[in-house]
Structures are given as structure tokens and as C-alpha cells.
Amino acid sequence: MKKNILGIFAFVCILMTSCTQDQLENTNVSSEASEASQNKSNTTQTSQELLNIEQINKIIDERLNTTGIFSWKDVSDQVLWSAAVHGNEFITIGYGAKGESFRTSEDLRLTNIKNDIIALVSEVESLSEKQLIIEDDAILNVIDVQLKSLETISELRKRNDIRYLEPNGYSFYTSSGYYPQEFSSSGCSKDGQNLNNNDYRTIAPNALISWTFDQHNIEAAWAHSTGAGITVGLIDTGVSQSQPYLGSNFNDGYSSGRSIQKYGTFIDSPWWWSNNTDGPHDKCGHGTSMGSTIASPRNDNYMPVGVAYNCNLVSYRATEDVLLNDYHERKGVKNALVALGNRSDVKIISMSVGYPWSIGNVSDGVKYAYNRGKLIFAAGGTSTALTNWYPVIFPASMNETVAVTGITDDGSYQQCDTCHDGSEIEFTVVMERDNDDGRTGAVLGFYNGDKKYVGGSSVATATTAGIAALVWSKHTSWTRNQVLNKMRQSAEFYPNKSSTKGYGNIDALQAVQ
Numbered sequence: 001m002k003k004n005i006l007g008i009f010a011f012v013c014i015l016m017t018s019c020t021q022d023q024l025e026n027t028n029v030s031s032e033a034s035e036a037s038q039n040k041s042n043t044t045q046t047s048q049e050l051l052n053i054e055q056i057n058k059i060i061d062e063r064l065n066t067t068g069i070f071s072w073k074d075v076s077d078q079v080l081w082s083a084a085v086h087g088n089e090f091i092t093i094g095y096g097a098k099g100e101s102f103r104t105s106e107d108l109r110l111t112n113i114k115n116d117i118i119a120l121v122s123e124v125e126s127l128s129e130k131q132l133i134i135e136d137d138a139i140l141n142v143i144d145v146q147l148k149s150l151e152t153i154s155e156l157r158k159r160n161d162i163r164y165l166e167p168n169g170y171s172f173y174t175s176s177g178y179y180p181q182e183f184s185s186s187g188c189s190k191d192g193q194n195l196n197n198n199d200y201r202t203i204a205p206n207a208l209i210s211w212t213f214d215q216h217n218i219e220a221a222w223a224h225s226t227g228a229g230i231t232v233g234l235i236d237t238g239v240s241q242s243q244p245y246l247g248s249n250f251n252d253g254y255s256s257g258r259s260i261q262k263y264g265t266f267i268d269s270p271w272w273w274s275n276n277t278d279g280p281h282d283k284c285g286h287g288t289s290m291g292s293t294i295a296s297p298r299n300d301n302y303m304p305v306g307v308a309y310n311c312n313l314v315s316y317r318a319t320e321d322v323l324l325n326d327y328h329e330r331k332g333v334k335n336a337l338v339a340l341g342n343r344s345d346v347k348i349i350s351m352s353v354g355y356p357w358s359i360g361n362v363s364d365g366v367k368y369a370y371n372r373g374k375l376i377f378a379a380g381g382t383s384t385a386l387t388n389w390y391p392v393i394f395p396a397s398m399n400e401t402v403a404v405t406g407i408t409d410d411g412s413y414q415q416c417d418t419c420h421d422g423s424e425i426e427f428t429v430v431m432e433r434d435n436d437d438g439r440t441g442a443v444l445g446f447y448n449g450d451k452k453y454v455g456g457s458s459v460a461t462a463t464t465a466g467i468a469a470l471v472w473s474k475h476t477s478w479t480r481n482q483v484l485n486k487m488r489q490s491a492e493f494y495p496n497k498s499s500t501k502g503y504g505n506i507d508a509l510q511a512v513q
Contacts, residue, residue, distance in 0.1 A: 048150060051082035053172045060173055068391055070357040072166050077157060080165060081150040087169030087327070088272045089148050090134050093117060093156070094163040094360045096141040101163075101364035102371070103141060110141060113161045120159075121145050124152045134272065135331070139338055140364040144168070164360040169272055171326045187322035187382075187458065188237070188284035192450030199433075199453075200442050205253050206300040208451075210442040212459075215409065215430035216467065218307055221508035227308025227469040228257070229476060232294055233340040233349040233374070234462075235333055236287030238264065238280050238317025240446045245303060246291050246313075253299030255309045260295070263339070264317040266332035274328075280317050285446045289454040290352050291315055292444035293462035294469070304442045304451060307466025307508075311473070314346060322458065324355040330362055337365030341372040347472050347480075350465035351401070352379040352458035354393040362395060370400035375472075375480045377465045380405035381420035382456030392422040396457075402426045402484065405501070406460035410434035413501050419457050425502040427491060429460035467508045474512045487511050 059079055063070045072080055084091045094101070095113050103110055114136075121132055125147055134144035141163075147153070156165055200208040209219055239246040239262060250260040262280035269276065282288045295313040296306035316339070318332035333353065340346050349369060370376060378401040381393035396403035403424045406416040409432070415421050416432040432455055433439045440455030441463070464487075471483050478486075488494050490510035491503035498504060 047078050049078070050085060051079060053086055056083050056086070056170075057173055064356065073164060077150060077154045080167060081153040083167035083170040084147060084153070086172060087167045090144055090146050090167075090169055090272065091153070091156075092142060092144050092164075092166045092168040092361055094142050094166075094364060095161060096163060097161065098163060100141055101367040102139050104139075114141075114143060117143070117156070117159070117162070118145070120155055121147060121152055124149055124155060137334075137361075140334065140361065140368060142334075142361045142364055166360045168330055168359070168361065169327045173325065187286045187456075189452070190240075190285045190446040191452070192445040192447065193452040195442050195451050195453070196439060199439055200304065202302070203298075203305075205298075206302055207253065207298045207305040208302055208442060209305055212429070212431050212441040212463070213307070216463070216505060217507050217509035218467070218470075221467075221470055221512045222309075224509075224512040225470040225474040226254075226298075227295070227311030227466070227473045229311075230308065230347055230469040230473045231312040231314060231343075231345045232308065232465055232469050233336075233343070233346045234287065234291055234294065234313060234315045235318050235336045235340070235349060235351045236282075236290050236315070236353060237284040237319055237321060238262065238266075238282035238287045239291040239313075239315045240285070240288040241281040242447045243288055243292075243444055243450075244448055245297050245299070245301075245444055246288065246295075246315075249299075250295075250297060250313075252297045252301075255297035255299065258310055258312045260313045260315070262315045262317070263336075265335040265339070266317050266319055267328040268320060269328065272327050278317065280315065282317065282446070284321050286322055286352070286458065287315065287317065288446050289443045289452070290350065290458060290462040293441065293454070293459055294350060294466045296444050304444055307463055308469035308473070311466070311469040312345070314340065314343070316340070319353050322353045324353055324359060324362065330359050334361045334365040337362070337369045341365075341369035341374060347373075347375060348465050348468050349374050349376045350462050351376065351395065352461045354379060354381060354395060356390070356393055358394045358397070363398065366395050366398055366400050373480055375468055375483060376401045377404055377461050377468070378402065379457040379461040380422070380425055382406070382416075382418045382458060383420070390420055392420055392424040397424050402464070403502070404429060404461040404464045405457045406431040406455065407501070407505075408432045408434035408438075413498070413504065415501075416455060416457075418455070419460075421500040423499055425498075425500060427460075427464050427487070427503060428501050428505055429463045430505060431455055431459050431463070464506065467506055467511060470508060471511050 264280040268278035316336035318336040378396035493504040
């Protein structure tokens with residue numbers, strides 16, 4: 001697949017399984033690169049040297065290590081240009097005034113800004129408009145343009161009508177310095193597992209309820225709401241076509257009168273110019289687990305049931321895995337957000353995917369969906385060695401999203417072994433046994449008849465999205481803010497908020513009463 005073709009070794013944001021790779025040897029950054037990173041947009045001092053990937057990654061590492069934050073706006077013209085050249089020689093431009101992420105109607109001023117930018121790039125690069133435009137988004141104020149010249153970057157950065165310039169084709173960030181190169185970004189697993197008898201209960205009509213649900217009174221909440229009439233949008237790796245309970249048997253047992261729809265916005269190709277989407281079906285396993293957590297049917301086949309087992313589900317295969325480190329994944333998530341934002345039936349969006357720092361076009365997509373009234377839940381982040389220090393990841397770090405993380409069942413709000421927390425967290429979900437084997441939540445497997453465990457902030461997010469569906473189904477006329485406030489009021493710490501765990505665990509029964 002494309003990440004194997006490109007040889008990308010990725011930093012972990014959201015991880016269900018990890019593998020060990022040889023640690024990448026540290027690479028010394030030239031004095032020119034270090035100096036250039038401190039002298040942004042100074043064309044008279046900017047080095048004309050094309051930095052290599054190791055040098056660029058070292059600069060990223062240094063900023064993350066010293067500040068915990070990285071943004072392309074903080075690097076020099078040289079660094080930004082070098083990353084763009086290595087990333088298939090194009091740049092993503094967010095244009096307009098600060099906060100102008102999208103347009104809901106034709107706007108002559110924004111059109112003129114875009115045309116001026118295109119004319120500038122065309123002149124410097126000596127390319128026609130047709131040659132240089134890779135994508136011109138119809139709703140978001142974003143264009144992708146071809147470039148090879150450092151001068152183009154410098155001239156664009158002089159403008160005051162550009163919100164961001166990002167090398168979205170640069171997918172080579174690796175652990176060249178501070179981070180050990182022993183992470184897997186995928187979060188993918190198709191293997192079924194045998195469930196411990198202590199990790200589920202059998203309820204009518206012979207469905208399995210995960211032990212994690214009992215920590216939040218979810219079964220008791222079903223006496224008041226099962227999610228009927230509410231549609232949840234899932235942006236992930238899709239759902240498996242080999243799992244009939246997220247397909248032809250979505251209506252089964254106590255689950256009836258609902259629908260599941262599957263779409264694909266991800267393009268599985270190493271070539272940035274490809275427009276052939278990869279279809280709606282999961283090839284990773286992560287999205288199937290999230291779909292099961294939210295909406296698996298309550299039937300008599302001894303399979304795990306979802307939190308909102310009567311809700312509708314709209315699944316988007318927008319990514320290959322959980323780490324948004326590829327141009328097509330970022331574009332896929334952006335397009336899925338716009339599509340779900342445009343659907344009046346979709347109330348809730350669940351996103352258990354992300355990246356260490358903000359991605360402009362995805363951020364614009366989140367803001368568009370939020371503007372359309374969507375309640376957006378995002379995973380706070382899951383990893384291994386980074387857990388003890390790395391903050392909440394993007395897009396959970398945005399004000400427009402509701403960040404969720406996972407904790408253990410020890411009763412002291414101990415974060416799960418691999419979960420991130422921080423000030424942005426709104427809710428926690430108990431999803432890990434506080435013992436040596438750390439068993440997690442029970443869900444449907446990738447293949448028919450399979451069951452498995454799934455953990456991290458990913459399943460915590462999907463669980464919370466399911467609880468939101470229960471609340472909204474009980475109060476169908478409520479707004480997003482009313483639903484969110486009810487969830488907050490049902491949480492353990494309310495009206496107080498922890499500095500790292502938000503309002504704490506939601507009591508689903510209280511939330512629907």
C-alpha cells in the first residue's frame with residue numbers, strides 16, 4: 001500500500017497495537033538549517049539550500065520537545081519550501097481573513113483573493129493556472145498549488161490574506177531525534193480474539209454487553225433511550241464488508257428500523273494527483289471496532305452490542321489508518337467532514353483519528369461541520385512512550401471538538417496505559433482493566449462471527465458519541481449545546497472540571513433522565 005511504497009515510518013497518535021522498528025539514528029542538523037528555522041520570511045537571509053528530510057524532521061522534533069507544539073507557520077521559508085519540495089512539490093493554502101475557513105455562498109472578495117494568489121504563483125513558477133492548481137475546494141477556502149521555487153513561498157508569506165501555508169504532501173515525519181523509532185501508527189488489526197468471561201454479560205435476547213458499559217450505567221439508560229432516530233457520522237477507516245452486523249444484518253434482534261450507509265473519501269495511492277477513491281470498506285479494522293462500539297445491533301447471536309444500538313450510522317472511509325500523516329488521508333477527512341456537515345440528519349460525528357499538530361484543511365473541515373450544528377467528538381490521543389508527556393492531539397485539541405480519553409477501572413482516574421490527557425479533555429471513559437493484562441472493551445471483530453478487544457482514547461471517543469446519541473434520541477428537539485451540557489451535568493466532577501480529565505466519567509442513566 002502507499003505507506004509501504006513511500007517508506008514512511010510514522011509517529012504514533014492513536015494506537016491499538018504497536019510494533020518495534022529499528023531506531024533511526026540521530027542526524028545532525030546543519031548550522032544553516034538551525035539558523036534558518038529562527039529567521040522566518042527573511043528573504044535576504046534565507047539559505048537557498050534544500051534541506052533533507054532528516055534535517056526537517058530534526059527541526060520538528062526540537063520544537064515539539066521544547067514547546068510541545070509544532071506549526072509550519074513558525075519555521076523559516078527555507079524549511080517550509082524544503083518540506084513542500086519533498087512532499088511532491090505542492091503546498092496547501094488557506095486563504096481569507098483569520099477565521100474565514102469556509103464560505104456558504106459566492107463571495108467576490110474571497111474569489112479575488114484566491115485569483116490573486118493563483119496569479120502570483122503562476123508568475124513566479126511560470127505555470128498556467130491549469131498546470132498549477134491541484135485542488136480548489138468548492139466550500140472551504142483552501143487550494144492546493146504546485147510549486148518548486150523558494151521565491152514562491154517567500155512571496156506568499158508577505159501577503160496578509162493567507163491564513164496558512166502547509167506542505168500537506170510531506171508525509172515523512174519520523175523520529176529522527178527525540179522520539180524513539182519504535183512506534184506503529186496504524187492502530188490496525190483484523191484478528192479476532194477470545195473474550196474473558198469476566199469482560200462481558202449476556203443480556204436479552206442473548207447479546208453480549210461489554211464490562212466497560214457497566215462503568216457508565218449504559219444498560220440502565222436503555223430503559224429511556226436506545227438512540228433511535230439519531231444518525232451518527234463515523235470518520236475512520238470504514239467498516240468491514242465482512243462483518244454483517246455492520247451491513248446486511250444491521251437491523252437484527254432488538255435493533256430495527258434504522259440504516260447504515262457507507263462512503264469512501266480516501267484515495268489509496270502514492271500519487272497526489274490520483275482521484276480514484278478506495279471505496280467505503282475497512283481494510284484496517286479500526287473503523288469496524290469504532291462502528292461496533294457505537295451501533296452494533298442487540299441480537300440473539302451472542303455478539304457485543306453497541307452503546308446506541310438503534311441509532312443510524314453513516315461511515316466514511318477517510319483514512320488508511322488512524323494517523324493523518326498522508327495527503328490523501330488529510331484530504332479524505334476534510335471531504336468527509338464537509339459531506340457530513342451538509343447532511344441535516346447527522347447530529348453527531350465521531351473521530352478517533354488525528355495527528356500531533358494542527359492540519360489546516362482538516363481544521364477548516366471541522367469548523368465547517370461545527371458551524372452546521374454537529375456535535376464532534378475526537379480522541380485525545382493514544383500512544384506508548386509519549387503518553388507521560390505529550391498533550392492532547394489534533395483535532396481533539398480544537399475548541400470545536402469534544403476531546404475524550406480513556407482511564408482504568410482502579411477508581412482513581414488513572415489514565416490508561418497508552419492514553420493522553422490534558423486541559424482540553426471534556427470526558428473520560430473507563431475502558432481498561434487495572435491489572436497486568438489490561439483488557440479493554442469488547443466489540444465485534446472484522447470478520448463474521450469474530451469478537452475482539454479494543455482500547456485507548458479511540459474506543460473512549462466512540463463510546464461517548466454513542467452516549468450522546470442516547471441523549472439526543474431522548475430529547476430530539478434539543479440543540480448541540482443542550483445535549484453537551486446534559487452530558488456534562490451527568491459527569492462525576494460537574495460543575496467542577498479536572499485540569500487533565502475534564503468533567504470525568506459520564507453517567508449515561510443520569511444523562512437520559
